[in-house]
Structure formats: structure tokens, C-alpha cells
Amino acid sequence: MEDLKTKLKEQLIEALNLEGMKPEEIDNAAPLFGEGLGLDSIDALELIVLLEKNYNIRIEDPKDGRKVFHSIDTMAEFIQSKQLSA
Amino acid sequence: MSATYISSFLHIKNQEVYLNGSIFFKDEVNTDFAGFIRELYRHIGMSYPKFYKMDDLSKLALIGGEIITKNTSDSFLPEEKSIIFANKSSSLDTDYKHQEAIDTGLASPAVFVYTLPNISIGEVAIRHKIMGENSFFVSEEFDIKNMFYRTDPLHLANKTKYSICAWVEYFQGNYELFLYTVEQNPILDVSSIEKMPIFAGLLIKDNKIIHHPSNIEILYTNNGRLKN
Numbered sequence: 001m002e003d004l005k006t007k008l009k010e011q012l013i014e015a016l017n018l019e020g021m022k023p024e025e026i027d028n029a030a031p032l033f034g035e036g037l038g039l040d041s042i043d044a045l046e047l048i049v050l051l052e053k054n055y056n057i058r059i060e061d062p063k064d065g066r067k068v069f070h071s072i073d074t075m076a077e078f079i080q081s082k083q084l085s086a
Numbered sequence: 087m088s089a090t091y092i093s094s095f096l097h098i099k100n101q102e103v104y105l106n107g108s109i110f111f112k113d114e115v116n117t118d119f120a121g122f123i124r125e126l127y128r129h130i131g132m133s134y135p136k137f138y139k140m141d142d143l144s145k146l147a148l149i150g151g152e153i154i155t156k157n158t159s160d161s162f163l164p165e166e167k168s169i170i171f172a173n174k175s176s177s178l179d180t181d182y183k184h185q186e187a188i189d190t191g192l193a194s195p196a197v198f199v200y201t202l203p204n205i206s207i208g209e210v211a212i213r214h215k216i217m218g219e220n221s222f223f224v225s226e227e228f229d230i231k232n233m234f235y236r237t238d239p240l241h242l243a244n245k246t247k248y249s250i251c252a253w254v255e256y257f258q259g260n261y262e263l264f265l266y267t268v269e270q271n272p273i274l275d276v277s278s279i280e281k282m283p284i285f286a287g288l289l290i291k292d293n294k295i296i297h298h299p300s301n302i303e304i305l306y307t308n309n310g311r312l313k314n
Contacts, residue, residue: 017196019138038135045195053192 028072090297095266097310104310141180141200143256150265151210164217168246172223175257228253
């Protein structure tokens with residue numbers, strides 16, 4: 001699970017062009033939007049693409065996105081649950 | 087009716103930046119746009135993480151806007167400030183990247199949002215709280231008269247008090263930005279102009295550069311440099 005979170009943070013930094021940021025600087029539990037990394041609505045769309053591209057997981061319902069993209073922890077849990085049920 | 091003046095001007099090309107006729111920055115290390123613009127971003131001490139997410143056209147416009155606004159007065163209301171840009175390649179560089187992404191699988195939303203040239207105006211407007219008139223024109227070459235006649239009437243009709251005008255061109259690593267500001271009461275003042283050798287033919291009134299097509303052409307064709 002920790003490996004997945006680290007990999008996820010590396011992918012997130014690359015996909016969202018978070019210049020100068022290192023994976024260890026992103027708190028697994030911190031909110032990605034708002035006061036956390038300050039991501040915006042376009043970033044949210046990039047995260048949807050990231051999941052589909054790297055994990056072959058589609059977010060069908062936008063409401064799910066709010067929960068899934070809350071933090072690195074929630075994203076990793078979601079990916080793992082999808083992989084286990086696949 | 088009051089006259090309008092060019093209150094500041096900037097030229098960026100070939101890793102060199104000229105501001106109001108003098109060298110402002112020169113990158114001796116980077117020869118590519120990505121390295122150069124990042125170095126310039128650091129040089130001006132800018133802290134705006136969104137910069138890294140922009141396409142190259144918007145990066146060029148944003149950096150230009152940042153340098154020029156630091157060197158002109160900003161006592162205007164958001165709706166008193168305007169932006170008029172033009173270029174040759176529109177957003178073609180990003181259009182290609184978007185098409186490539188589509189061809190290879192999934193398109194990137196972050197790339198897609200820059201597939202219009204006037205997004206560069208939006209980025210400058212957001213950064214500097216500019217809510218007045220804005221236009222983006224695409225032409226084979228810098229149409230100076232069009233730029234002039236799209237700008238001057240706005241001032242004379244009191245629709246705007248401060249305009250940022252630019253030829254902002256980017257395509258596949260080739261770039262050029264010629265940006266100037268127009269005001270009724272510029273602060274590009276007597277003392278600073280007196281210290282600068284004025285290029286022959288420049289129309290000057292009360293030691294201020296008159297907003298006139300021939301002056302825009304002189305400043306542009308000399309790459310923003312003032313010389314004897």
C-alpha cells in the first residue's frame with residue numbers, strides 16, 4: 001500500500017506539473033483540493049485521466065470523484081479496492 | 087480628448103529580454119524556450135505555481151505581463167485596464183499537442199484548455215485583475231496599424247485607461263514577445279527617457295513616447311532596444 005501511495009504521488013506530480021515538489025512533501029492524509037495542494041477543477045479532470053491511463057479505472061459518477069480524490073490515502077484505497085474486485 | 091502614450095515596452099526573443107530599451111535579462115545557459123522561461127521566472131522572483139501548468143504561449147505572455155506591470159503604475163480599477171494581443175500561430179503549438187494526445191490514447195484536459203490563443207489573455211487578466219476590454223487577433227505578421235486602431239479609440243472614448251498590447255508568438259520552440267503599455271499619463275518619465283539615447287525618428291512629446299503606429303514600428307523593428 002505504501003508503494004502504491006508513493007507511486008501515486010510521483011504520477012500526480014508529473015501529471016499536474018507540480019514543479020519542484022517531491023513525493024515526501026505530500027501528506028498522505030492532507031486534502032488535495034482547497035487548502036491542501038490547492039488543485040483546481042482542471043486538475044480534477046487530470047486525476048480522472050490519470051486513473052484511467054495508469055490503472056485502467058474509470059470514474060463513472062462525478063460524485064465518487066469527490067470522495068476518491070480527497071487525499072492520497074483515499075485514492076490509494078480506491079485503486080486497491082478496484083484492483084481486488086477486478 | 088487627451089493624447090495617449092507608450093508608457094513602457096518590452097521585447098523577448100532569443101533568450102534576451104529588453105525592457106524600456108535596455109537589457110533586462112540574458113540567459114547565457116539555456117538555449118531552449120523551456121529552460122529560458124523557467125530561468126526568467128526565477129530571475130524576476132515570481133511565485134505563481136500555476137505558471138508551470140500553462141502552455142508555452144501563456145507562459146510567455148504571463149512573464150511579459152509580470153515584468154511590465156512591475157514597471158508601470160497600477161492605480162487603475164480592474165475594468166479600466168485592457169489587453170489586446172496578436173500573433174501568427176494562434177494556439178497551434180498546443181493544438182498539435184492536443185491532437186497527438188488524442189491520437190495516442192487519452193487527451194489531457196490541462197492541455198485542452200489552452201487550445202485557444204486568447205487563454206493567454208485570460209492568464210494575464212487573472213494574475214493582474216484586469217477586467218476591461220480584451221481581444222486577440224491572428225495575422226501573418228504583426229499588424230501594427232490594426233493594433234493601434236483597436237487600442238487608441240478605447241482610450242479616447244474613455245473605455246480604458248491602461249492597455250497591455252502585445253505581439254505574442256510561440257510555435258515549436260520559436261518565440262517572440264513584443265509588449266507595450268498605453269496610458270494617458272505615463273510614468274515612463276522625463277528623467278528616465280533623458281538618460282536613454284532616443285532612436286532616430288521616434289515621436290516624442292514632453293519627453294513621452296507618443297502612442298502612434300510609427301513609434302510602435304520603430305520599437306518593434308529594433309527589438310525593443312533604444313539606440314542612436
